[in-house]
Amino acid sequence: MPGGYLPILIFLVLATLFPIVAILAAKLVRPAAPFVTKLEAYECGIKAASDSRGRYTVRFYIIAILFVIFDVETIFLFPWAVRYGSLQWFGVAEVVVFLAILAVGYVWAYKKGALDWV
Amino acid sequence: MQAILNSPLFIPLLLTVLIIALVPLVAGYLTLVERKVLADFQVRLGPMRVGPYGLLQPLADALKLFIKEDIIPTDADRALFWFAPMVSTLTSLTGFAVLPFTDKLYIADVNVGLLVISATSSVGILGIILGGWASNSHYSLLGALRSAAQLVSYEVALAFALLSAVMVSGTLSMQGIVKAQLAHGVWGVFANYGFMIVPFAVYLIAATAETNRAPFDLPEAESELVAGFHTEYSGFRWALYFLAEYCNMLVVCSVAVTLFWGGWLRPFPNVAWLEIPLNFAFPLIFFVGTGLACLTLVKRLIDTSQKVVLVVVALGLILTGALLTIPVVNHLMAGLFWFLLKVSAIIYVLVWFRGTFPRFRYDQLMNIGWKIAIPVGMGAVVINAVLGMVGK
Numbered sequence A: 001m002p003g004g005y006l007p008i009l010i011f012l013v014l015a016t017l018f019p020i021v022a023i024l025a026a027k028l029v030r031p032a033a034p035f036v037t038k039l040e041a042y043e044c045g046i047k048a049a050s051d052s053r054g055r056y057t058v059r060f061y062i063i064a065i066l067f068v069i070f071d072v073e074t075i076f077l078f079p080w081a082v083r084y085g086s087l088q089w090f091g092v093a094e095v096v097v098f099l100a101i102l103a104v105g106y107v108w109a110y111k112k113g114a115l116d117w118v
Numbered sequence B: 001m002q003a004i005l006n007s008p009l010f011i012p013l014l015l016t017v018l019i020i021a022l023v024p025l026v027a028g029y030l031t032l033v034e035r036k037v038l039a040d041f042q043v044r045l046g047p048m049r050v051g052p053y054g055l056l057q058p059l060a061d062a063l064k065l066f067i068k069e070d071i072i073p074t075d076a077d078r079a080l081f082w083f084a085p086m087v088s089t090l091t092s093l094t095g096f097a098v099l100p101f102t103d104k105l106y107i108a109d110v111n112v113g114l115l116v117i118s119a120t121s122s123v124g125i126l127g128i129i130l131g132g133w134a135s136n137s138h139y140s141l142l143g144a145l146r147s148a149a150q151l152v153s154y155e156v157a158l159a160f161a162l163l164s165a166v167m168v169s170g171t172l173s174m175q176g177i178v179k180a181q182l183a184h185g186v187w188g189v190f191a192n193y194g195f196m197i198v199p200f201a202v203y204l205i206a207a208t209a210e211t212n213r214a215p216f217d218l219p220e221a222e223s224e225l226v227a228g229f230h231t232e233y234s235g236f237r238w239a240l241y242f243l244a245e246y247c248n249m250l251v252v253c254s255v256a257v258t259l260f261w262g263g264w265l266r267p268f269p270n271v272a273w274l275e276i277p278l279n280f281a282f283p284l285i286f287f288v289g290t291g292l293a294c295l296t297l298v299k300r301l302i303d304t305s306q307k308v309v310l311v312v313v314a315l316g317l318i319l320t321g322a323l324l325t326i327p328v329v330n331h332l333m334a335g336l337f338w339f340l341l342k343v344s345a346i347i348y349v350l351v352w353f354r355g356t357f358p359r360f361r362y363d364q365l366m367n368i369g370w371k372i373a374i375p376v377g378m379g380a381v382v383i384n385a386v387l388g389m390v391g392k
Helices: A002-029 A059-112 B002-006 B010-041 B057-066 B078-098 B113-135 B138-169 B174-184 B197-210 B235-260 B272-298 B304-324 B327-356 B362-390
Strands: none
Touching (some): A002 B010, A059 B138, B002 B010, B010 B057, B010 B078, B010 B327, B078 B113, B078 B235, B113 B235, B138 B174, B138 B197, B138 B362, B197 B235, B197 B327, B235 B327, B272 B327, B304 B327
16 A cells, blocks of 8 residues: 555655754854864864875774675565464474574674674 | 545644654753753752753753854865755654554554664664765764664664564554554563563664664764764754754664554553553553642742743643543543653663663674674574464
């Protein structure tokens, strides 16, 4: 029933308008007195020596990749969870196999040290 | 007029407007509750100056943020800097669109309600990353990366905890989940011989991390990262991030109540004779008692205007209690009363966490997420699956 989503769409539109309207309305009353040092990025008082968008640790990428793998697995499990009552023991056996495969990957990542944060 | 009232969109629209208008206010008062409760834990008074016992403090805070200067750093990416806090606010508000407040009071009841909530909360991470990236400050970027890594780590544990709850109710519709608990006669957390308490514990821990709250408030670790991803934000834009955070807190607590604690159901929903004491007497005692307690505090105040405010609040509470005893109103609102009461209880627990636990180190945080929460959540799914079949 696509009609059920119409209220969510309306909600989204109104919820988008709220911050826009609030920020624009605040513009009418708030002061604006910028000067050069005020507009610098927060630092110890001296301008930052380098651009902040530099290199950062590869750990974040590993976490992101692991997240994608595990999150997709859980998404696969949701339809199963809904049908769980009617699938009976067959469904339980299926999910044990599925999670066992997932667990192998998990143990591998664990042993490789992908889950350790140095 | 009749046509408008009878339209199927009338109640959702009314609720939408009400929620978007009221949630910022509720979030503001949530900060007051938090400050007051934390103050209590630390044997101090908390806000006391603005209004009686600090009751008008959130309004003063909101006004201050509204008229504060809005600074956009020269090095920042202006378009993204504009856009990022809106993403956060928008996604955190959207969760309310599928929450079941009572059996009749809801905006939308889609058959994938739970997925809508987890999807929007995932998009919320985007607001944090964009904000940190756009600011072009070292603190912001590191804070954003840390938040994002933390959020995605706990998202997986959260999903496993949700899975267990979905298994018990057999549906993803938020109303359906509550109705399944009504049909089973027990709240989700007591299902499967009480083993559902394990997924609930995983959910609570993951939800604390998802909402960036202590002891998992690493993104805002002041001692290391100033203010994390919103270091460069000020004025109302900062307020939007703040609002998003407290909205998220409300949403995750509401989801916890819906999935595990029976949503709008009263305790013992299938025991008919408890209707009168639990749905009529309890709210009456609750509101009138709170109102009378407020009245006893009036004489301790010195300022007349503050006395007036407190008397108005007390009368409002007593009036609410009286209104709830009218059968028609009670029929509609008793569910809402229970829902909000349970949500408040879980929010209190989150504040309690903040008052009790010291902050984790970042590697500890990631270890808890990946090495404890995820395996426990995964195991809980299997054990619940077996227990659920044995119980049949």
